[in-house]
Amino acid sequence: MFGLKKRGDDDNMLIVPTVYKFNGKTKEFEKLLRDPNMIKAYGALLKDLKCKPWEVGERLRSEVWKNKSPREILAELEKD
Secondary structure, eight states, rough: OOOOEOOSOOOOEEEOOOOOOOOHHHHHHHHHHOEEEEEEHHHHHHHHHHHOOOGGGHHOOOOHHHTOOHHHHHHHHOOO
């Protein structure tokens, strides 16, 4: 069930099926996502990065992680 969905002129999105194993923290996570402070902070992040929501991951990797792959980022985080 993989597919590409056109988002705009040059924005493509890959839809990948995902399986979640819940550990009892789901309600806390949902509450955090709906928190007005979290929503404001996310809006401020988008404004600071000057990008669209679906571009955040790519933008953070390019500006914060200097275009490192997710594996390289995780390897660096494990060093700390």
